[in-house]
Structures are given as structure tokens and as C-alpha cells.
Amino acid sequence: MSCIMHTLTGKGPKMTAAAARSRPYLHAVGVFLLVRLSGLVMLAILAGNRDRALFDVLKSWDGDWYLAIAENGYDNVPARFVDAAGQHTPTTPLAFFPLYPMLIRVVAPITGSDTVAAALLVSLIAGCAAAAGIFRIARIVDPRPKTGLLLVALWAGSPMAITLSMAYTEALFTALAVWALVAVLEREWILAGLYTAIAGLARPSASVLVGTVALAAMLTVFREGRNWAAAACAVMCPIGLFAWWGYVANETGSLTGWFDIQRAGWFSYFDGGAQTLKFVGEVLGSGNSLMETVTVLAVLAAVVLAVLIIRDRIPWPLSLYGGGTVLMVVVSAGISYSKARFLIPAFPLLIPVAQGLANRKSHTMYAATAAFVLFGGWFSAYSLTGWTLAI
Template identity: 85%
Template sequence: MTAARARPYLHAVGVFLLVRLSGLVVLAILAGNRHRELFDVLKSWDGDWYLAIAQNGYDNVPARFVDAAGQRTPTTPLAFFPLYPMLIRVVSPITGSDSVAAALLVSLIAGCAAAAGIFRVARIVDPRPKTGLLLVALWGGAPMAITLSMAYTEALFTALAAWALVGVLERNWLLAGACTAAAGLVRPSASVLVGVVALAAIVAVFREGKAWQAMVCAVISPIGLFSWWGYVAKQTGSLTGWFDIQRQGWFSYFDGGRQTAQFFGDILDTGNSVMETVTMLLVIGAVVLTFLIVFSRLPWPLWLYGGGTVFMVVVTAGITYSKARFLIPAFPLLIPVAQGLANRKRHTMIAATVAFVLFGSWFSAYSLTGWTLAI
């Protein structure tokens, strides 16, 4: 890639880093006010699990690590997918065997790759560079985007999802298949990405000339996800082993949206906390944006992936306060917002984007310092 062609992507990465830096500054301020160390906050909750797996392997995670129900079985660590802790272990020698630094470095690199992929997707649907830069800023500064800078999988998964969608839109089926297969080893929400990419590949088999490449994509896309589910099934002796671990340990299962509806009803009735109220509003906003992108002129793989991610968030029971971060990989939802801002006057565009990023930075920091339950 020539310097001229690479420059817009460097700008996109620069925007991402600037936005994430602002989020970390806000987090450092709020953490300091509560006498907490920044690096300790950045490895909270699931981060501790991934670090323990990276350091000890699945079989030797210390007994103090328990699930959301406060319980622990030999198979409890298998709830966490393997690629992220594997990368932590690979990168760890570079950081002097400091697993926390390695995890944050993996997230940083993955976040930059995700920003470049998201910018590429935006350029495909809207050639104006500012639309792509706005999309990166909105995604990187969204509420709960702090997880992109934590020992969490959001950055890695979004990077793989973004480049998988680039592969689909540009008919680079081997890229799409490889990224989707890898995403299946990162988190269970890859099921949506697998479905979208495999469907697009199958459609291409019947419509386009490079049928063998699309067929390879359709075949390899689910390999990562199915391999991990199959491995957990073997370890637990049950075909539904991974799902059983999730249901029993983290109360996560398909319920058709019943828990989400009940949660919304409770919040509308009582409005007990900022965390609960904002989470409800974010999910409602995501649903509204889903309808917007479905009826827009976006390529169907984008709205199907974004809408499918929202659907899974709504119809899956579990830790309700995690729903906001589960929406982070659904970046296509923000494309119409980025396009709308790109059509505004410069000062309006900048002011609205800065306000959004500041709100997202505050809510992210609050969720880790002011809120005491898991995210």
C-alpha cells in the first residue's frame, strides 16, 4: 500500500487512539477519586478470567475464580473462548512476562486494526473520508467502549468482524472466511457473523463466477465457533456443554427477550440507577438504529450483521448490565449517524461528535468505578 493510500487509514487509527485516550483520562480521574489503580480497573471482571487462563491454562485456573453464581466446577473456565488468552500468552514475552500489559497491548493492536477495518467498510458505502473518520470516532467513543482498552475481547472480535465484512463487500472470500473462522474462537456472538458471512458466500456461489472461493468461505466460516463448542462438548460429555456452563454459571440463555422486557419494565417503573437507565436507553437506541439501517441503502450483510447482533442482545437472558458492551461490535448501526453528521456544518459535526465521545467516556468510566456489579 502506497503512502498516499495508507494515509487515510493512519488518520482513522489516529482518531481511534485519540478517542480512546480521552476515555482513559476520564477513567483515570474517576478511578483516582475512588482510590483505585487504573491498571487494576482495566483488568476487572472478565479480564481477570482471561489473564488467569493465559497464565495458567484452562485446567489450572486458581480456585478463587468463580462464575456469576458464585460457584466453580472443573469446566467453568471453558465458558471463555481461547483465542484472546492465547494471544496474551504469545505477546507476553514482549512485555517481560507481564500478562496485564500483554493483554492491553493485544487489545490496543486489535483496536487499531478494527478502526482501519471500520474505516474501510465506511469507504465502501460512502467514499467521503470524513464519514469513515466519524464512524471510527463514534464507535471508539461509544458508551462501554472502554472495553476496547481493557483485557476484554471486544477489540479483537470487532477487528475480525470488520475485516470479515470487508471481505464480503469486496468479494474477497478467503479473507472473509479466515476472519470469521478466527472470530469464532473469540466469543459466542460470532454466531451472527458466521451466519451472515456464510449466507453471503452461498448467495455468491449461485450468482458470481468465483464460486470455489465463496464455497471455501462458506465451509471455513463456522470452523472456529463449532470447534470450540465441540471441544467443550467433549470435555463436559454433553452436546450442549458450553450452553449449560453459560446457563448455570452466568444465567445466559435464549429466552425470546422475556428478561429484557422485564428489565425494561422494572426500570420504567422505578429507575433505580443511572447504570440501569442508560443501559435500557442504549438497547432501545440500538433497536431504533436497527430499523434505520434495515430501511437504508446499506448492503444487506451490514444491516443483517448489525441487526442480528442487536437481536441476540435482546433475546438472550444473562447479566443485563453487559448488554451495552455486547453492542460494541455492532458498528454498522452507527453508519447512518456518521453519514448524518458528515452532512452537517463542520462546527456542528465536531461539537456533536465530541459530546457523544465525552458522554461515552463518562458512562464507561462510571460503569467501572461507580457501579459495583459486573459489566
């Protein structure tokens, strides 16, 4: 952890303030890698205690699905892969968006690796890209480099951030979302539309990103008149998301085909937050499960942070994206233990925390950041080794 702290402040033995300013993105990526390495070491220790191989753990649950799709295509996923209801139908694999398995399929032969290594490599590269983008956004909000590095450390070390190092889509989607928002804030509308359209092929939570970027583009057109780049952005944004939903609709013969698969197979649907409120009440009333308790606390903390970023003076697209992601998590029914994972892409929620730590004395900043990262790493490792249900 001392390496991470030195990187955060630029006070390492071979690092000057001038050097820190000249290589900001390299340092942001370095913080990300150090935090993720600490989490992987913790996971390896807990997995070893239970006689489980690290790579097997890193591809568990949804990871196995993505690998099966990458290896066999959507039409030939083995029947042993079943949904949360214990069923496998010809359309069951269509619940999983295509971008990640497609990249795995492309990267594996290029690198000469198997699909597991290719999947982890895609997540690693995407995580580094996301870290650089998060640092860039932090510099827009707060010019102090340490705020950006703290934001990267908090994001990479949050509870369930282990999925950034797994065969999961969190790293890939966050990278696309981050750079789409960077493009919005810097008025690079074509890039914003392109990143958002691609993100729509990664996971369903792209709907929040699509709404945020499209609204920013349309407001620009309304205010400035003939801004053709912004108008093109608004048109481009939903292409990826609508294309996949349309493909699934065609395959299933139902306009709501993807949503039907989610509801029948993973019990996931919009219920206005009824299941979330029931889950929170039951867990806080019993406190029987560590996994459930921490998940509930993460959701409650996210709600509080969403209020803070809306009240604070940060660019409204960040507030809308972060708050919208929290709202989607709260109002959706499904596997409740996954809610902490679903919050990983909502990095703007951590901006007030990073700013608050940056305002504290060095020893307080060190201790708080280290404690957060260590707890997040331990909880992530526990969720994959001590908890027996899906994450």
C-alpha cells in the same frame, strides 16, 4: 477534543486535504487513539477519586478470568475465580473462548511483559486494526473521508467502549468481524472465511458473523455457479465456533456443554427477549439506577438504529450483521448490565449517525461528536468505578 475534531475534518495546522486522502488509515487509527485516550484519562480521574489503580480497573471482571486462563491454562484456574452464581467447577473456565488468552500467552514472552500489559497490548493493536477496517467499510458506503472518521470516533467513544482498552475481547472480535465483512464486500472469499473462522474462537457472538458471511458466500455460489472460493468460505466460516463448542462438549460429556455452563454459571440463555422486556419495563418504570437506565436507552437506541440500517441503502451484509447482533442481545437472558458492552461490535448501527453528522455544518458536527464521546467516556468510567456489579 479539538485534536479529534481537526483530525476528523483534515483541517489541522499541518494537514492538507491531499495529505488526508493519502494517509486515510493512519488518520482513522489516530482518531481511535485520541478518543480512547480521552476515555482512559476520564477513567484514571474517576478511579483515582476512589483510590483504585488504573491497571487494576482495566483488568477487572472478565479480564481477570482471561488473565487467569492465560497464566494457568483452563485446567488450573485458581478456585477463587467463581462464576456469577458464586461457583467454581472444573468446567467453569470453559465459558471463556480461547483466542484472547492464547494471544496473551504468546505476546507476553515476546514483549517481555507481564500478562496484564500483554493483554492491553493485544486489545490496543486489535482496536487499531478494527478502526482501520471500520474506516474502509465506511468508504465503501460513503466515499467522504469525514464519514469514515466520524464512524470511527463514534464507535471508539460509545458507551462501554472502555472495554476496547481493557483485558476484554471486544477489540479483538470487532477487528476480525470488520475485516471479514470488508472481505465479503470486496469478494475476497478465502480471507472472509479465514477471518470468520478465527473470530469463532474469540466470543459466542461470532455466530451472527458466521451466519452473515456464510449466507453471503452461499448466495454467491447460487448465483454464479462454480465459485470455489465462495464455496470454501461457506465451509470455513463455522470451523472456529464449532471447534470450541465441540471441545467443550467433549470435556463436559454433553453436546450442549458450553450452553449449560453459561446457563448455570452466568444465567445466560435464549429466552426470546422475555428478560430484556422485563428489564426495560422495570428500569423505565423506576429509573432508580443510572447504570441500568443508560443501558436500557442504549438497547432501545440500538433497536432503532437496526431498523434504520435495514431501511437505508447500505450493503445487506452490514445490515444483517448489525441487526443480528442487536437481535442476539435482545433475545438473550443473562447479566442485563452487560448488554451495552455486547453492542460494541455492532459498528454498522452507527453508519446512519456518522452520515447524518457528516451532512451537518462543522460546528454542529464538532459539538455533537464531542458530546457523544465525552458522555461515552464518562459513562464507561462510571461503569467501572461507580457501579459495583459486573459489566
